[in-house]
Amino acid sequence: MRWKKLGLIYGPDGKLPWAKSHAMVPTPIRLNEEVIRVFVTFCDENGTGRPGFVDISAKDPLKVLRISEQPLLDLGKAGTFDENGLLACSVVDLGNGEMYMYYVGFELGTKIRYRLLTGLAISRDGGNSFSRHSSIPILERSASELYFRCGPYCVKEEGKFRLWYVAGSEWTVLDCKPMPVYDIRYAESQDGIYWPDHGEVQLAITGEDEHGFGRPCVIPKLDGGYRMFYSVRCRSAKAYRLGYAESIDGHNWQRKDSELNLDITPGSFDSDAIMYATPLAVDGKLYVFYNGNDFGRDGFAIAMQETD
Template structure:
């Protein structure tokens, strides 16, 4: 596949306290045939994220039509798993509601943070979300101790399927403590209750890698296709690609992902956290660039 980069879509302009910087983890959905809503986390000056959105034209995703004036999902109460930030990660329409799976950030003392998955539900077509509960739907478990995060969720033949990131160890990279993790898989009957331990479906393949980020899965003609972020020691994040016939056993085909960093500019150092959106005008890939979304999110279009 080959992706043609269209350019930078949006980055916070610093005019609102809650959305001072970034546009982190683009998570897209179609509001109608002509309008794409991209949920992102905007960060305040303390680097605490809240979920907002950017509406763009389906015919030209560089055309920004509206930016949320207030968070559609704010941080949790003090002491809860999401009291230091919320990040959108996956959205699904079900039973006339929108289920938003999000990452909750909580600071640690002897480790830097904990990342767990929460669920928020919208009954007004995504203009606001209410927490399903004050606790995560993926709580810590013995082998997934510090991070159970970055979940992509979809319904497949009346079954809820989740691909997500999990791990129980930390490393020091460039004098900074970072978690190491792999991609795992869970199933659910209702999209709310999941198991305590997932099956590893994609593991680290070399000494250069130490983690994966944000899987995004589609199913075409019986074939599962996954885009994900590869976290490396020397290059930071890069996008990867894999295929599967059952959604469980994946064959990595990273060389075929069809997109890499630019020679200069907002995505010249890092490319990560991809999200696909099919439209009548083509298939778009929204993604973050340098420094984990500090430079905003951009878009590329799939070439035939």
């Protein structure tokens, strides 16, 4: 694969108190022929995340049309799993104005740094506002996924909901700092709300260098099967890089990281890290939305796949 980086689309200017910096995990939905809505998570001055959106032109993805003035979902009440921040990771358009947003809640710990669990918010006005399905996670901790059930990416297909996500129960120490260890897992649900308490491992960390994955994103291949874009966290790089895999059935994956060819650019906003790639096909072109250094500190960017 060959990609042309088109540059940053949007980064906060600091004027909104809830959106001082970052535009993390860009997640695009095509609203209509003219508009792509990119759901992102902005950070306030304390680094606490709340989801919002940036509408861009489907004809010119670098053209910003609208920015949400209020968060789509605010922090959870004291003592809940999302009281310290929310990270929107996946939005499923169910039609007739209804959307499911799967998000990660940050719960700070005392003997561990944090827990990351998945919640659900529902929109009935086409993604302009959302409300919590529940104050508790839909992916609650379990015996085999104790600290992390996060990074969800959901697809509704053939009457069922399919979820690829990140899970784990361990920490490792990197430069004297505890860091999470997790792999990519898979689960299914009939309604998108109630899920099993564990998933099947799809991609496991390999070797001594890898210790985790960022949110996966799965799309169909034109010739059948599936493509997965994900992020890989390595000890050597000390930051995320992008990975890529293919599957016939969405269960059994073959890693092809070296074939993606979308990496950091020295001297740019993605000079140290590149992560959270989310592809979207638009009028015969395949775009990838992604973040760079410091988890999208400068905003989110776009690249276009080049064809011969």
